[in-house]
């Protein structure tokens with residue numbers, strides 16, 4: 001492979017796509033413009049899954065921290081203590097990173113929703129999976145967050161330290177953390193609206209999600225580190241997604257700071 005050529009080719013992906021296809025798009029319509037059904041904005045829980053209520057936003061502790069100090073102290077933290085993190089802090093972090101603030105309905109149908117992070121076209125194409133290792137009240141396992149009902153769903157219980165570490169290409173912090181956030185994308189949620197123009201937007205979106213995790217952790221006395229170097233296949237297998245219509249895009253271990 002000619003890596004120089006490949007690098008230049010991949011660089012194109014960083015550029016704004018909006019007027020690139022103008023000529024080809026004279027007769028082009030997105031699925032939204034064709035009147036196709038809007039995709040679900042969250043995944044539904046599986047039949048008979050175990051669902052656990054999270055603490056609601058109204059009951060969260062009031063955190064009063066100086067934003068300048070928060071930003072100044074934010075940094076990537078890779079070493080954590082053996083302590084568990086409280087269920088309250090865990091609930092706050094889920095809400096901060098992808099909580100739903102409001103839903104807009106038209107003719108009884110959900111047409112748009114707003115979350116705690118911005119997203120191109122308000123499409124919010126991500127699901128949050130959690131490798132839970134040491135979180136108060138929770139058994140170890142893989143979970144998924146359901147922001148529409150403020151619950152988490154147990155996908156599978158067990159100790160997945162080895163699988164999580166391998167999925168993170170032997171970055172041990174991912175397996176040793178109290179909890180590791182793994183974000184998957186369902187690209188069609190954005191493609192329904194933006195078609196071939198979606199990909200850059202999706203990756204910018206996920207950066208916002210992780211940045212909220214950094215700031216949330218900093219405010220709660222916890223630490224995190226963004227992780228983009230991971231095994232696609234092993235991570236998708238761990239969170240049980242098909243790797244095509246849904247696949248992992250980013251992860252971040254969280255723990256008490258050493």
Ligand SMILES: Cc1cc2nc3c(=O)[nH]c(=O)nc-3n(C[C@H](O)[C@H](O)[C@H](O)COP(=O)(O)O)c2cc1C
Nearest residue numbers: 074075076077078171207210225226227228229230
């Ligand atoms: C997109 C992205 C991917 C990253 N991937 C990794 C990673 O796989 N492993 C890691 O240890 N740090 C990773 N980091 C953390 C960076 O190394 C870190 O942000 C950088 O060194 C600057 O340090 P700071 O976050 O403390 O300011 C990543 C950060 C970003 C934004």
